[in-house]
Amino acid sequence: MAQTPRPTHPPSIDEAWAFTAAHASATTFFFDFDGVLSPVTDDPDASQPAAAVLGTLERLAGVVQRVAIVSARPVSFLRSRFASLDHVDLYGLYGLEVWHDGKVVTNLAAEPWVPAMAELADRARAELPASTLVEYKRLSVALHYRTAPHEAPAVERWGHEQAEQLGLRIQAGRMVVELKPPVDQDKGMVITEGVRNAGCAWYFGDDMSDIKAFDALRAREAVDPSFFGVAVAVANPETGAEVSSAADLTLDSPDAVAAFLNEGLRSFGV
Numbered sequence: 001m002a003q004t005p006r007p008t009h010p011p012s013i014d015e016a017w018a019f020t021a022a023h024a025s026a027t028t029f030f031f032d033f034d035g036v037l038s039p040v041t042d043d044p045d046a047s048q049p050a051a052a053v054l055g056t057l058e059r060l061a062g063v064v065q066r067v068a069i070v071s072a073r074p075v076s077f078l079r080s081r082f083a084s085l086d087h088v089d090l091y092g093l094y095g096l097e098v099w100h101d102g103k104v105v106t107n108l109a110a111e112p113w114v115p116a117m118a119e120l121a122d123r124a125r126a127e128l129p130a131s132t133l134v135e136y137k138r139l140s141v142a143l144h145y146r147t148a149p150h151e152a153p154a155v156e157r158w159g160h161e162q163a164e165q166l167g168l169r170i171q172a173g174r175m176v177v178e179l180k181p182p183v184d185q186d187k188g189m190v191i192t193e194g195v196r197n198a199g200c201a202w203y204f205g206d207d208m209s210d211i212k213a214f215d216a217l218r219a220r221e222a223v224d225p226s227f228f229g230v231a232v233a234v235a236n237p238e239t240g241a242e243v244s245s246a247a248d249l250t251l252d253s254p255d256a257v258a259a260f261l262n263e264g265l266r267s268f269g270v
């Protein structure tokens with residue numbers, strides 16, 4: 001049988017699915033969570049996968065080598081949303097946590113930062129305006145100003161001061177500033193490791209932290225001419241065109257992601 005040639009970028013959707021179906025047993029699909037599988041909500045605790053997402057991921061996991069969610073949420077949160085999916089791998093906190101063999105495995109270099117993060121979250125609640133939503137995630141603290149955008153400058157300033165004083169790292173996001181331990185770990189590193197032996201991979205993301213994952217696909221293509229990486233953005237009016245301009249194609253919403261995958265699954269005869 002003739003080999004399916006690797007499409008050039010940006011590929012047509014038909015070319016991308018044809019290559020993927022021809023290399024299904026060596027293909028991984030990676031998904032960010034917020035804004036990609038779940039519509040944006042004011043309250044991060046209220047976020048749920050869009051209606052068709054669970055069934056779609058289950059079907060996808062049945063035809064490709066691997067499906068994984070790579071999120072800034074803790075694994076415990078992802079488990080609460082995806083526990084029904086036996087065959088979907090979970091990376092939490094940008095890969096500082098991994099769900100493996102029925103338990104959460106935490107990056108050893110990050111673990112000692114748990115008390116400092118708990119203390120930081122307490123102080124954020126005491127010192128920031130009451131309208132700031134403080135999300136404590138064990139190994140990071142997210143300061144949300146979605147419901148009070150006028151507080152953004154004060155929250156950003158406080159976050160940057162704390163990062164400087166405590167030696168933490170900052171991650172910018174959608175109406176949020178996040179403080180993380182000074183440990184080298186990001187979504188790009190998860191993807192670099194995850195595609196080492198893959199023939200094809202897709203990554204779906206909507207936020208600034210996802211650009212590193214797109215870059216990791218490109219970097220793999222540069223060293224392995226047979227590897228095909230597809231970067232898919234989900235439209236995000238809050239961080240401008242930066243994410244979509246780094247992607248091969250842009251979808252409108254989490255519902256559109258599920259519809260796109262369901263259409264693509266037809267290439268596998270399912």
Ligand SMILES: O=P(O)(O)OC[C@H]1O[C@H](O[C@H]2O[C@H](CO)[C@@H](O)[C@H](O)[C@H]2O)[C@H](O)[C@@H](O)[C@@H]1O
Pocket residue numbers: 032033034035039040041042043044047070071072073135142144146173174175176178207209
């Ligand atoms: O990598 P992700 O899984 O996409 O996580 C990025 C941040 O997502 C969450 O915040 C975002 O979604 C919230 C719920 O829709 C929304 O209220 C908030 O404005 C968004 O920034 C999550 O709460 C953060 O911890 C993540 O860093």
